[in-house]
Amino acid sequence: xxxxxxxxxxxxxxxxxxxxxxxxxxxxxxxxxxxxxxxxxxxxxxxxxxxxxxxxxxxxxxxxxxxxxxxxxxxxxxxxxxxxxxxxxxxxxxxxxxxxxxxxxxxxxxxxx
Amino acid sequence: xxxxxxxxxxxxxxxxxxxxxxxxxxxxxxxxxxxxxxxxxxxxxxxxxxxxxxxxxxxxxxxxxxxxxxxxxxxxxxxxxxxxxxxxxxxxxxxxxxxxxxxxxxxxxxxxxxxx
Numbered sequence: 001x002x003x004x005x006x007x008x009x010x011x012x013x014x015x016x017x018x019x020x021x022x023x024x025x026x027x028x029x030x031x032x033x034x035x036x037x038x039x040x041x042x043x044x045x046x047x048x049x050x051x052x053x054x055x056x057x058x059x060x061x062x063x064x065x066x067x068x069x070x071x072x073x074x075x076x077x078x079x080x081x082x083x084x085x086x087x088x089x090x091x092x093x094x095x096x097x098x099x100x101x102x103x104x105x106x107x108x109x110x111x112x113x
Numbered sequence: 114x115x116x117x118x119x120x121x122x123x124x125x126x127x128x129x130x131x132x133x134x135x136x137x138x139x140x141x142x143x144x145x146x147x148x149x150x151x152x153x154x155x156x157x158x159x160x161x162x163x164x165x166x167x168x169x170x171x172x173x174x175x176x177x178x179x180x181x182x183x184x185x186x187x188x189x190x191x192x193x194x195x196x197x198x199x200x201x202x203x204x205x206x207x208x209x210x211x212x213x214x215x216x217x218x219x220x221x222x223x224x225x226x227x228x229x
Contacts, residue, residue, distance in 0.1 A: 031215060042204060042219035043158075055214065090158065094215050099146040099165065099208060102217060104158040 003027070006091050006105035013081055014113050021076040021108045023091030032074040033102060034066060035090040043090055049074060050096075078110075086112045115140045117207050119220035126195045127228050133180075134190045134223045136205030142166075144210035147181065147188045148217070153201040161203070164188065166210075192225075200227045 004025045013019040023032065030051050035043035047056045049068045063085070065077045078085055088109050092102040116139045126132035138147070149161040164172045164181050171179050176193045192199055205220040 040202075040222070040224075042221050043217075045216060048214070048216075050214070092158075096215075098211055098215055100215065101148060101160040101163055102215070103160075104150075106157045 004091055004093055004103050004105035006089075006108050008108060009106060010109050010111070012111045012113060015083065016080045019078050019081055019110065021078075021089050021091075021110070023074045023076075023105055024072050025091075025093045025103075026072070027093055027095070027103060028071060029093035029095045029103070030071065031094045031096065032068060033092040033094070034064075034074070034076045035092065037088040037090055037107070039087075046076070081110070081112050083112050086110055115142070115207050115209065115218050117205055117218050117220035119203075119205055119223050121223045122221070123224045123226070125226040125228060126192075128195055128197060130195055131191060131193045132195055132225065134192075134203050134205075134225065136188045136190070136220055138186050138188065138205075138207050138218075140186070140207065140209070142209050146208040146210065147179075148206040148208065149177070149179070149188075149190045150204045150206060150219075151199075151201045152204065152222075153198075156201075158204070162190065195227045197227050197229065199225060201225060 033048040034046045037043040046060045067075045088107045090107045091105045094102045118137045145166045147164045152158040180189045202222045204222045207218045
């Protein structure tokens with residue numbers, strides 16, 4: 001089945017130690033999104049790629065970066081994680097034309113020690 | 114800026130009964146899309162139903178239907194014949210019709226518990 005896969009499901013890192021979360025998709029969608037979701041809250045969009053075009057949300061901290069080396073893969077890099085970055089990180093994809101639903105992965109739960 | 118409001122943080126319903134989750138939104142746009150997403154505990158967020166604002170007919174998907182009132186900016190979700198597997202967090206979401214971005218604006222969610 002075509003899907004969005006996030007690895008790992010659970011990630012533990014130390015305060016200040018860089019961490020990378022990965023997302024892959026077999027849907028061949030041209031848009032990929034990264035969301036941060038804290039406990040019992042709505043997902044918050046960090047950034048998205050439309051093909052290779054990167055779009056950062058205005059309030060996304062500089063600590064968060066992303067790479068999309070090809071259509072299938074997208075990475076979320078957190079350069080110096082703080083305790084406040086502990087959250088579920090969701091990857092989603094969609095296709096154009098506009099108005100299409102987003103397809104989500106299972107998420108990666110990030111813990112900071 | 115668009116906002117989405119879900120005024121019911123938690124709801125509960127007995128199995129086989131019907132429940133309605135509320136959602137209101139604020140926008141000056143005329144062309145947009147509305148979604149309900151379901152996020153079961155520790156599981157992936159999945160699409161429940163999608164509505165195009167320029168279509169007056171309410172969307173339905175099996176036991177799930179919406180009551181879309183464009184003038185009132187209301188988009189409620191009705192779940193009929195509730196099942197234990199419907200227990201989840203439900204998010205209402207808005208998407209503006211745009212060519213440059215497909216940004217979803219989520220509400221704060223309603224936690225639905227279905228009891229046997």
